[in-house]
Amino acid sequence: MSLTPAELSSSVAGGIGASPQRPDGNLKVRGEFAYASDLWHEDMIWGSTLRSPHPYARIVSIDLTEALKVPGVHAVLTHQDVPGSNLYGLEHKDQPVLAVDVVRYQGEAVALVGADHPETATRAMKRIKVEYEVLEPVVDMETAADDTPLHPGGNLVRHVPIRRGDQSPTADVVVSGRYEVGMQDQAFLGPESGLAVPAEDGGVDLYIATQWLHVDQGQVASALGMPLDKVRLTLSGVGGAFGGREDLSMQVHACMLALHTRKPVKMVYNREESFYGHVHRHPAVLHYEHGATRDGKLVYVKARIFLDGGAYASSTGAVVANAATLGVGPYEVDNVTIDCYGLYTNNPPCGAMRGFGAVQAGFAYESQMDKLAEKLGLDPVDVRIANAMTEGSVMPTGQVVDSAAPVAQLLKLVKDKPLPPVSTTLDLRSMPGGVSNTTHGEGVVRGIGYAVGIKNVCFSEGYDDYSTARVRVQVIGGELVALAHTAACEVGQGLVTIMQQIVRTELGVQRVTILPMDTSIGNGGSTSASRQTYVTGGAVKAACAAVRDKLTKLAGGRELSEVDLADLVGDDVIDETVEWRHRATEPLDPETGQGNAHVQYGFAAHRAVVDVDVELGLVKVVELDCAQDVGNALNPQAVLGQIQGGSAQGLGLAVMEEIQTVGGKVRNPSFTDYLIPTVLDMPPMSIDVLELADPNAPYGVRGVGEPPTISSTPAVVAAIRAATGLALTRVPVRPEHITQT
Amino acid sequence: MRVNVTVNGEQRQADDVWEGESLLFVLRERLGLPGSKNACEQGECGSCTVYLDDVPVCACLVAAGQVQDREVRTVEGLADGDRLDPVQEAFVEAGAVQCGFCTPGLVVAAHDLLERVPQPSDPEIREALAGNLCRCTGYEKILDAVRLAAARR
Ligand code: FES
Ligand code: FES
Numbered sequence: 001m002s003l004t005p006a007e008l009s010s011s012v013a014g015g016i017g018a019s020p021q022r023p024d025g026n027l028k029v030r031g032e033f034a035y036a037s038d039l040w041h042e043d044m045i046w047g048s049t050l051r052s053p054h055p056y057a058r059i060v061s062i063d064l065t066e067a068l069k070v071p072g073v074h075a076v077l078t079h080q081d082v083p084g085s086n087l088y089g090l091e092h093k094d095q096p097v098l099a100v101d102v103v104r105y106q107g108e109a110v111a112l113v114g115a116d117h118p119e120t121a122t123r124a125m126k127r128i129k130v131e132y133e134v135l136e137p138v139v140d141m142e143t144a145a146d147d148t149p150l151h152p153g154g155n156l157v158r159h160v161p162i163r164r165g166d167q168s169p170t171a172d173v174v175v176s177g178r179y180e181v182g183m184q185d186q187a188f189l190g191p192e193s194g195l196a197v198p199a200e201d202g203g204v205d206l207y208i209a210t211q212w213l214h215v216d217q218g219q220v221a222s223a224l225g226m227p228l229d230k231v232r233l234t235l236s237g238v239g240g241a242f243g244g245r246e247d248l249s250m251q252v253h254a255c256m257l258a259l260h261t262r263k264p265v266k267m268v269y270n271r272e273e274s275f276y277g278h279v280h281r282h283p284a285v286l287h288y289e290h291g292a293t294r295d296g297k298l299v300y301v302k303a304r305i306f307l308d309g310g311a312y313a314s315s316t317g318a319v320v321a322n323a324a325t326l327g328v329g330p331y332e333v334d335n336v337t338i339d340c341y342g343l344y345t346n347n348p349p350c351g352a353m354r355g356f357g358a359v360q361a362g363f364a365y366e367s368q369m370d371k372l373a374e375k376l377g378l379d380p381v382d383v384r385i386a387n388a389m390t391e392g393s394v395m396p397t398g399q400v401v402d403s404a405a406p407v408a409q410l411l412k413l414v415k416d417k418p419l420p421p422v423s424t425t426l427d428l429r430s431m432p433g434g435v436s437n438t439t440h441g442e443g444v445v446r447g448i449g450y451a452v453g454i455k456n457v458c459f460s461e462g463y464d465d466y467s468t469a470r471v472r473v474q475v476i477g478g479e480l481v482a483l484a485h486t487a488a489c490e491v492g493q494g495l496v497t498i499m500q501q502i503v504r505t506e507l508g509v510q511r512v513t514i515l516p517m518d519t520s521i522g523n524g525g526s527t528s529a530s531r532q533t534y535v536t537g538g539a540v541k542a543a544c545a546a547v548r549d550k551l552t553k554l555a556g557g558r559e560l561s562e563v564d565l566a567d568l569v570g571d572d573v574i575d576e577t578v579e580w581r582h583r584a585t586e587p588l589d590p591e592t593g594q595g596n597a598h599v600q601y602g603f604a605a606h607r608a609v610v611d612v613d614v615e616l617g618l619v620k621v622v623e624l625d626c627a628q629d630v631g632n633a634l635n636p637q638a639v640l641g642q643i644q645g646g647s648a649q650g651l652g653l654a655v656m657e658e659i660q661t662v663g664g665k666v667r668n669p670s671f672t673d674y675l676i677p678t679v680l681d682m683p684p685m686s687i688d689v690l691e692l693a694d695p696n697a698p699y700g701v702r703g704v705g706e707p708p709t710i711s712s713t714p715a716v717v718a719a720i721r722a723a724t725g726l727a728l729t730r731v732p733v734r735p736e737h738i739t740q741t
Numbered sequence: 742m743r744v745n746v747t748v749n750g751e752q753r754q755a756d757d758v759w760e761g762e763s764l765l766f767v768l769r770e771r772l773g774l775p776g777s778k779n780a781c782e783q784g785e786c787g788s789c790t791v792y793l794d795d796v797p798v799c800a801c802l803v804a805a806g807q808v809q810d811r812e813v814r815t816v817e818g819l820a821d822g823d824r825l826d827p828v829q830e831a832f833v834e835a836g837a838v839q840c841g842f843c844t845p846g847l848v849v850a851a852h853d854l855l856e857r858v859p860q861p862s863d864p865e866i867r868e869a870l871a872g873n874l875c876r877c878t879g880y881e882k883i884l885d886a887v888r889l890a891a892a893r894r
Contacts, residue, residue, distance in 0.1 A: 019836065022838060025841075028833075028841030029816075029833055030820055030825070031777065031815065032817065033841055037779055187876055188840070188842075189788060189874065190842040239778075239842030240876050270781075271781040429864045492842075493839065494839065637836040641877070641879075644878060645877045671785035671786055676876060678873075678874060679875075679880040679883070684881070685881055
């Protein structure tokens with residue numbers, strides 16, 4: 001059954017379409033919400049991790065003698081203490097739990113200490129003697145494939161080719177460019193942390209901040225050499241994720257220490273360790289060539305894209321597929337030649353981050369569209385609209401876009417917004433450089449830029465992507481209440497609110513309790529790919545439908561709306577569990593990259609207005625406006641929150657955020673040197689939300705979280721280019737790129 | 742060492758405090774008050790903001806020994822029993838809370854701002870909150886929350 005949004009506007013208070021308060025909101029503002037780093041257990045000890053100082057080195061020897069002598073130390077463990085398989089990974093099992101004879105990146109885990117105080121653990125770590133033979137690191141993604149092989153199969157993690165249409169096309173005008181994207185960090189505020197508690201049955205209970213409980217469970221069990229049912233995970237409070245918690249960090253380590261010492265073990269990374277402790281966004285080098293007719297219609301796109309996966313594969317394969325399949329952007333192009341490569345190097349491992357491959361491609365193809373407009377003397381928005389895909393357009397993979405693709409409309413919406421006035425107040429706070437008092441307006445030039453982007457929603461390429469939901473209704477104290485249980489991780493985005501809203505709408509029950517997320521129920525899938533409202537939302541909706549069927553039977557022919565549900569249920573408990581899948585996708589053809597690989601596409605457009613102090617290279621983003629299609633805004637307030645937060649991360653990549661590496665070593669692992677936008681950096685945003693329902697998706701929803709992260713970066717850079725006339729082919733744009741010094 | 746300090750109006754004592762410990766560690770790990778957060782532990786994010794004798798400070802930068810015989814008020818001490826402080830209420834209502842890891846620090850910083858400047862302008866709000874990082878919200882709804890709390894005063 002598919003419904004139009006109008007039919008769905010819920011009559012139940014706090015149902016879908018409303019913006020009820022988050023069930024965890026009060027606890028969070030009171031400081032009483034238990035994040036993973038807040039956990040405490042009687043008798044617990046602290047775990048910490050000794051990491052490699054070298055990007056690439058052979059381990060000659062490890063001597064634990066002195067560390068074990070430190071009073072208060074309970075255990076010092078190495079790879080020899082890993083009870084099961086020492087290798088893990090999301091796509092390839094290539095990463096050691098603890099390094100064996102070689103370290104492949106700076107920060108790789110080598111040994112663990114369990115001690116009575118974090119400071120004791122630090123002292124003991126300093127007494128572990130590791131002798132390294134330092135090796136020449138592989139750090140250039142463009143030549144890595146032919147460099148020293150870092151893994152048995154060589155340094156190419158994945159190559160995705162796309163071949164569509166004429167492979168030797170010609171065109172009236174050609175623009176080409178080489179673009180670079182720096183390594184961005186998720187920089188979630190809640191550090192990696194968890195508490196592992198050894199259980200009486202010989203297993204372990206792990207309380208953890210993660211994005212995907214079941215995949216963690218499988219990997220931890222394999223490393224511990226235990227059956228799945230001995231490794232039980234419960235989600236604790238998660239302080240943001242953005243992709244950075246999809247891989248393991250301290251999960252196995254804490255469990256090893258707990259099982260070894262038979263004590264509860266808490267591990268909390270500090271900020272510096274957090275920079276080493278999770279994967280980042282792939283840095284990229286992208287070579288593009290666009291051919292077009294004189295009136296600006298795209299004839300072909302050719303691209304060679306390199307993504308630096310760093311030392312271990314993580315989700316590089318899927319990131320490569322995204323950058324390739326979404327590589328021309330939301331445009332109709334008949335002739336496409338793309339080769340996208342993911343490489344191993346000795347740089348920090350890279351994997352999932354909001355936007356997942358689409359961000360890197362987005363910066364390059366939107367830069368190209370601006371270049372094309374400039375070459376043709378056309379308006380950059382007009383060129384985009386002339387090529388904009390619509391419903392029915394064909395992707396470079398041959399897949400037909402079979403629901404709304406309002407690309408032109410989104411661009412028009414942001415273009416038609418009133419422009420902010422040029423500041424005349426001389427308020428320093430509105431100037432580039434702010435109260436540092438670097439300019440009073442002299443040398444400041446305004447620029448305006450536009451961009452639009454495309455992102456796939458849910459898991460692709462034939463992955464069996466599903467979620468499990470259990471919904472139960474019963475009468476408590478005379479009132480009918482519902483309970484929903486999944487293993488889908490709430491990481492801050494508000495899934496718990498959405499689940500409550502869906503149950504209210506589907507069952508008409510006001511009081512809905514969300515049970516803690518854990519592995520006692522089936523897989524909820526990953527909180528990534530903008531998929532949870534779609535997939536876990538779909539599962540909760542389906543479980544509600546199963547409950548409703550039971551209620552209808554109980555009602556014996558009467559309409560449910562006409563009976564008192566509490567009376568009807570009486571002493572019964574109605575409890576239904578459903579596994580729900582979105583429509584299946586297909587793998588890509590390995591030679592041509594053709595196939596219906598994606599489930600759904602999401603689109604957003606931005607307009608950025610910037611003031612640039614061209615003498616000092618300082619940028620003030622004055623306004624950042626967005627238009628996005630979300631299918632159906634189940635919770636309008638949360639939708640805006642996603643668009644604002646996603647846009648902020650895109651702005652960060654445009655002008656400030658980069659993990660800088662030299663020879664594989666991270667130069668700035670702190671919030672002092674890795675800057676993320678503050679409230680002074682974020683401008684006001686005006687946002688238009690379209691609700692063009694996708695008939696294939698539950699309630700017509702379209703994933704919201706990622707599209708705004710893709711278009712905000714190129715929009716900001718386009719605005720800086722407009723202000724400065726510079727080519728600016730690399731993000732983040734640094735002051736010296738603007739001053740050219 | 743032993744530290745005596747008034748926290749949220751109560752006389753508290755922490756024993757066996759190691760000299761290098763911060764006020765943040767003592768609050769979180771020794772006094773059972775993990776509300777103040779530990780996002781950076783080096784004075785860059787504001788998630789650990791507490792009042793020390795009525796002045797907001799980063800608890801991660803204050804050595805435990807420095808708070809001897811002084812008064813600390815944390816995010817846990819803002820609500821009046823079940824009744825949220827108006828700033829807390831506004832944060833929930835405005836949608837200023839996503840993951841919430843920045844929230845305790847922001848709530849204390851916003852609370853302090855409104856004590857000093859009951860009707861702040863937007864630039865004043867931005868300036869007052871500039872030391873508090875949030876990675877989730879893009880700050881728009883945090884600004885909404887502070888405006889809402891100010892309007893209700
Ligand atoms: S934890 Fe104190 S400022 Fe970040
Ligand atoms: S709500 Fe997550 S950091 Fe602010």
